[in-house]
Amino acid sequence: MAGVTVQDLHIAFPLYHASARSLKRAVAAATSNRLREDAQHRVVVNALRGVSFTLQPGDRLGLVGGNGAGKTTLLRALAGIYEPIAGHVVIRGALHTLLDTGLGMNMDLTGRENIGLRGLYAGLERAAIALLEDDVQAFAELGGFLDMPVRTYSSGMLVRLGFALATAIDPQVLLMDEWFLAGDSGFMAKARQRLEALVRKAEILVLSTHNPEVIASWCNRVLWLEQGTVRMDGAPIEVLEAYLGHPVEATEDLLLSA
Numbered sequence: 001m002a003g004v005t006v007q008d009l010h011i012a013f014p015l016y017h018a019s020a021r022s023l024k025r026a027v028a029a030a031t032s033n034r035l036r037e038d039a040q041h042r043v044v045v046n047a048l049r050g051v052s053f054t055l056q057p058g059d060r061l062g063l064v065g066g067n068g069a070g071k072t073t074l075l076r077a078l079a080g081i082y083e084p085i086a087g088h089v090v091i092r093g094a095l096h097t098l099l100d101t102g103l104g105m106n107m108d109l110t111g112r113e114n115i116g117l118r119g120l121y122a123g124l125e126r127a128a129i130a131l132l133e134d135d136v137q138a139f140a141e142l143g144g145f146l147d148m149p150v151r152t153y154s155s156g157m158l159v160r161l162g163f164a165l166a167t168a169i170d171p172q173v174l175l176m177d178e179w180f181l182a183g184d185s186g187f188m189a190k191a192r193q194r195l196e197a198l199v200r201k202a203e204i205l206v207l208s209t210h211n212p213e214v215i216a217s218w219c220n221r222v223l224w225l226e227q228g229t230v231r232m233d234g235a236p237i238e239v240l241e242a243y244l245g246h247p248v249e250a251t252e253d254l255l256l257s258a
């Protein structure tokens with residue numbers, strides 16, 4: 001059974017290229033008590049400070065918070081990209097991340113080769129990889145470019161291939177950053193359907209976004225981060241109203257209603 005446990009998580013970034021004094025002066029106002037000096041006299045930003053929560057199958061957690069609150073850092077810590085300086089993260093189940101635009105593609109390989117590699121990483125058999133290729137090819141609409149190196153793709157083609165690949169394999173635990181929901185082209189309408197299908201199949205979702213409507217319709221729990229700590233954790237409407245400071249209309253749960 002899938003699960004996520006985050007226990008007293010602390011993440012900090014040493015800032016190597018700034019003298020303590022000038023940096024402190026420059027960002028003290030913005031980050032208030034989040035800068036400190038570590039044992040080696042480096043200036044350190046405390047990006048997350050004592051964050052704890054657990055998620056079970058069926059939980060779709062939205063992360064909200066102002067700029068620099070720690071949402072991206074939390075997603076990356078869940079993905080295993082950042083190592084905690086204290087506390088721990090335990091993920092049970094197949095994890096999949098939709099976090100950055102590169103999406104782990106090798107730019108020197110062709111689209112088809114990237115699909116093959118992704119299938120191998122996911123432990124797929126040859127026949128399943130062939131199906132994956134068909135699926136991604138149909139969705140990304142790359143035509144003859146499928147056999148060209150990815151570095152020759154336009155940015156739109158790259159996004160389509162990346163998106164198709166990222167959503168081709170069903171995860172149990174899905175981590176997603178909001179840029180995945182951005183854009184308003186015809187492609188995004190199609191992309192959104194595919195994303196919704198993926199989210200519906202995932203047992204656990206963690207989604208970071210600045211869009212309250214997305215939270216209200218995709219999530220059934222919201223964590224409000226402020227300066228690297230959990231300010232509030234609860235039902236979407238309740239937390240959104242406290243965070244935004246005004247009433248929020250209940251939105252139909254897109255995923256449950258479909």
Ligand SMILES: Nc1ncnc2c1ncn2[C@@H]1O[C@H](COP(=O)(O)OP(=O)(O)OP(=O)(O)O)[C@@H](O)[C@H]1O
Pocket residue numbers: 013014031045046047065066067068069070071072073074
């Ligand atoms: N690689 C890094 N090096 C140094 N500081 C970092 C790094 N990544 C994040 N930070 C700092 O950690 C804090 C949390 O940043 P994070 O990107 O997680 O916030 P966020 O909530 O995702 O913000 P936004 O909504 O603006 O994307 C910020 O103070 C940021 O400056």
